[in-house]
Amino acid sequence: MKRIDHLDRQILQILQDDGRTPYTEIAHQLKISEGTVRSRISRLLHDGVFEFVIRTDPVKLGLNVQTIIGLNTKLGLQQQVAEELSQLPEVRFVGAFSGKHDLIIQAFFYSNTELIHFVNERLSRIEGILGADVSLELRQYKDSFSYVREDEVAINEKG
Amino acid sequence: MKRIDHLDRQILQILQDDGRTPYTEIAHQLKISEGTVRSRISRLLHDGVFEFVIRTDPVKLGLNVQTIIGLNTKLGLQQQVAEELSQLPEVRFVGAFSGKHDLIIQAFFYSNTELIHFVNERLSRIEGILGADVSLELRQYKDSFSYVREDEVAINEKG
DNA sequence: CGTGTTTTTTACGAAATTCGAAGAAATCCT
DNA sequence: AGGATTTCTTCGAATTTCGTAAAAAACACG
Known part of the structure; x- marks a missing residue:
């Protein structure tokens, strides 16, 4: 399995915010081509690094x-x-x-x-x-879901 | 906020499996039009019932x-x-x-x-x-993420 | 270093999906 | 039943995705 590099993490971070962000939009944000986004994503999916899902709000579904x-x-x-x-x-x-x-x-x-x-x-x-x-559970303060830690992406930002 | 009906739950269940399932595909599976899928989804998103995200594997990211x-x-x-x-x-x-x-x-x-x-x-x-x-954590047995319980969708299947 | 090999990225046309909007159908209320 | 409201379908236009071939970059090794 290939190493996950900084570009991968940047892509993951964008998708964590909105899993339906078009590849063209990600490409634009990161100033790379759509094809690159696509090949990165399909590699990551293939390697089981992430998957596209939805996150439902249990309370809105009645699970109080x-x-x-x-x-x-x-x-x-x-x-x-x-x-x-x-x-x-x-x-x-x-x-x-x-x-x-x-x-x-x-x-x-x-x-x-x-x-x-x-x-x-x-x-x-x-x-x-x-x-x-x-x-x-009486009250929820955080439920972040993002395992790509913001600090990690930030550190490499200057590299 | 409108009540979440069985069709909504069916849509959510499909998206839980693959958050990038095309609306056309969902429509086909549920035998409704793409427009319906789209309007349901945008209502659910607007009401905060769910959001599109990705689920990353912490271990693959090095978080052992x-x-x-x-x-x-x-x-x-x-x-x-x-x-x-x-x-x-x-x-x-x-x-x-x-x-x-x-x-x-x-x-x-x-x-x-x-x-x-x-x-x-x-x-x-x-x-x-x-x-x-x-x-x-020594071992993980389940981490389902799906708050739309399968039993719930099944029950209404005959309704 | 230089050259051949492999990997990654880009480019581009074709296919598929999404989107907006308008009309049809169904539902609701009294 | 009749009118109002909401939901659903339809369809063409815009956008995105997909397949693939070529260019570029990274890598390996003498």
């Missing part, structure tokens, strides 16, 4: 209850638990971690009732879960 | 160290701490929560060294932080 749940699992059952959790549509993130919790998941619900039902009926039925610490 | 950090803050300083944390480029998510931790953040680093530096130099300098539980 957002949670992060830390879980502890029985030794040896962690992976199985993680895979079962991954199946659930309410769960959007599942990761294994070092630290206080073996697994941390993020889940979204239409209501508190649905959340309680999730904890009492779904989680409790999964074998290997020893405990679950539910944290309810 | 992914963490979730639970923080406890001094009473009354929570908001200020949250806002300071939001400024940091390493931090991509900041939320206030009920539960064991007042704030939960997600942060990404190029190396363990950078992480240690972040905890020792950056976090420790922020006034109002009482404690930080760092969880290091």
